[in-house]
Amino acid sequence: MTTDKSTVKVAIVHEWLEHYAGSERVVGELLAVFPQAQVFSIVDFLPEKERAFLGGRKITTTFIQKLPFARKHFRNYLGLMPLAVEQLDLSGFDLxxxxxHAVAKGIITGPDQYHISYVHSPMRYAWDMQAAYLKQSGLTTGLKGLFVRWLLHRIRNWDVRSATGVDVFVANSRYIARRIRKVYRRDAEVIHPPVDTDAFNLPADPANRDAYLVAGRQVPYKRVDLVVEAFRRMPQRQLIVVGDGPENAKIRALAAGAPNIILKGKVPHSELLSLMQNARAFVFASEEDFGITLVEAQACGTPVISFGRGGALDIVLDDTLSESPTGLLFNEQSADSIMKTIEHFEKIRDKISDQGCRDNALRFSKAAFRSHIIDLTDRILTEGF
Known part of the structure; x- marks a missing residue:
């Protein structure tokens, strides 16, 4: 096989194209490294205004694209997705x-093709989060629940089998690498996803940084309620809450009568940037596979106070682990743990520099991602596995 990347025939297989989000950023950066690549996807319903990262490419899709009601309900065809992804013809590609994050790694490749799988996460709802998924979906009992359990059992078997067709696993964090090891019994290299650190930068004229900030979609697993509860019990400290979602009514009820808590709702990027740049610290209470918003806050020079599980362990330099900390990690998802950590943060705040936070965030920049991908593919193309 040729080692000249410009002549290597490259295919990128994405799960589905519906919205431009974190996994699509990865595809966009892969296309920046391999501009000659062709893109395949189970379905493509991406709005025209979000397609710029595809560079006008025609996307090859599967038969699910044309099934009834697929535009709005393609996830209902999960049981057909393993079959669909196996039908993609990738025989003309070298890499x-x-x-x-679901079935894309199930593509079929030959012995002279290299298959690198960038894993955002093994299928959460089929593995360790199955119980939570069934409960949240109201599928713990009944015939429909029994059918879904049977379907997920079949998908788990296929998921493990299809892992044997991957030559190199790449995880987006050490946490996901551990999940890959647990599920597939395979080691994975860690290449963190690309973050647009240029869109989040240090303030030209920083304010006093008095208020704490929590931002994100208000859904149960984000645990914004814990942050609000903690600050409701710390009336001397101000909290700004950005975002909306199904938990919004609960959040508003918790914040009622607490003048130190300001609810902003959903805000444009320019306002979020200003809030991040001028926050005393960014507070984060959920367990994430990676945690892009943590990097964005650090890129603004803002310390992060986060639950110490998941991708946050890769991002936040805690004062117990680094002489130049960029934030603190708390051990329990509870208001008490958050309060205790914030009190400690106030004592060590002067040890954290804006530039130190910014420098830490640059480890996760788009340029860093491209460099790691180039190093990986250069090694594979020249040395093999």
Whole structure:
């Protein structure tokens, strides 16, 4: 096989194209490294205004694209997705990337093709989060629940089998690498996803940084309620809450009568940037596979106070681990733990520099991602596995 990347025939297989989000950023950066690549996806319903990262490419889709009601309900065809992804003809390519959080890694490749799977996460709802998924979906009992359990059992078997077709696993964090090891019994290299650190930068004229900030979609697992509860019990400290979602009514009820808590709702990027740049610290209470918003806050020079599980362990330099900390990690998802950590943060705040936070965030920049991908593919193309 040729080692000249410009002549290597590259395919990128993405799960589905519906919205431009974190996994699509990865595809966009892969396309920046391999501009000659072709893109495949189970379905493509991405709005025209969000397609710029595809560079006008025609996307090859599967038969699910044309099934009834697929535009709005393609996830209902989950049981057909393993079959669909196996039908993609990738025989003309030297190097195949799969962008996987469900079934993309199940593509079929030959012995002279290299298959690199960038894993955002193994299928959460089929593995360790199955119980939570069934409960949240109201599928713990009844015939429909029994059918879904059977379907997820079948998908788990296929998921493990299809892992044998991957030559190199790449995880987006050490946490996901551990999940890959647990599920597939395979080691994974860690290449963190690209973050647009240029869009989040240090303030030209920083304010006093008095208020704490929590931002994100208000859904149960984000645990914004814990942050609000903690600050409701710390009336001397101000909290700004950005975002909306199904938990919004609960959040508003918790914040009622607490003048130190300001609810902003959903705000444009320019306002979020200003709030991040001028926050005393960014507070984060959920367990994430990676945690892009943590990097964005650090890129603004803002310390992060986060639950110490998941991708946050890769991002936040805690004062117990670094002489130049960029934030603190708390051990329990509870208001008490958050309060205790904030009190400690106030004592060590002067040890954290804006530039130190910014420098830490640059480890996760788009340029860093491209460099790691180039190093990986250069090694594979020249040395093999």
């Amino acid at each position: 195949v990337f799969s962008s996987n």
